[in-house]
């Protein structure tokens with residue numbers, strides 16, 4: 582048996598088609614949604630992600646607002662760009678690309694983003710709203726995972742879900758989303774302190790791995806027919822000296838899983854589609 586594909590790329594394309602229609606409807610009201618990005622430094626990976634986001638914007642009809650600062654930028658310079666985007670009525674939402682250089686206080690920057698313009702959904706106020714069940718922009722990767730499962734009719738109600746990783750951007754908020762009344766999944770949040778990881782993953786109907794450890798989930802850790810979502814992205818240098826990105830799920834898992842969202846082609850494109858969705862939703866409320 583080979584796992585069915587949960588095709589994040591195709592699903593994200595369908596979502597972008599839907600967004601294009603919503604952007605047209607906004608245009609009739611004289612509103613053009615705007616997404617801002619703040620990039621500090623010249624990391625090629627970060628540049629590639631930010632370029633991808635602006636390409637997505639162009640495809641959907643969202644205006645791009647791009648701010649770039651050098652790698653040696655000061656805290657004041659970053660604060661100034663954040664204050665400018667907070668005040669700019671053309672910017673409905675924006676992200677500060679992470680990681681930031683070491684001289685910048687990341688927490689201070691993220692906390693100074695206006696919560697209602699937080700396109701990532703990672704501002705402490707918005708994570709707090711998520712905990713409390715209030716309306717808020719949702720974190721893009723967790724939202725993209727739930728949307729991908731929904732569009733492939735993978736049942737969440739009553740499902741046993743093992744989430745591997747408790748990071749602030751994926752694992753922790755994903756547990757919050759999946760345990761909302763509207764999803765009603767039962768979540769086991771596993772982490773580096775989990776004593777018997779395989780016992781938890783083998784008991785799960787859905788295994789979502791966001792640990793950043795290549796090959797962490799192996800075939801014997803997966804119940805035959807289970808749904809597997811690979812959220813890992815780790816840069817590794819191969820024997821040929823070339824760098825590439827790899828996920829957390831071992832290739833053999835394909836032989837046991839019922840369905841799999843691979844890396845690449847799974848959660849990454851969904852994350853980008855949810856970023857656009859957050860911005861369009863915010864513009865629709867304006």
Ligand SMILES: Nc1nc(=O)c2c([nH]1)NC[C@@H]1CN(c3ccc(C(=O)N[C@@H](CCC(=O)O)C(=O)O)cc3)C=[N+]21
Nearest residue numbers: 630633676677678679680701844845846847849850852
């Ligand atoms: N403030 C902030 N928000 C982020 O959302 C954020 C960030 N900082 N820093 C870095 C990570 C990483 N990230 C990715 C998003 C999409 C792909 C993606 O689309 N990947 C493709 C492959 C690459 C491609 O085709 O371009 C895939 O998985 O198929 C990858 C990585 C967002 N991040």
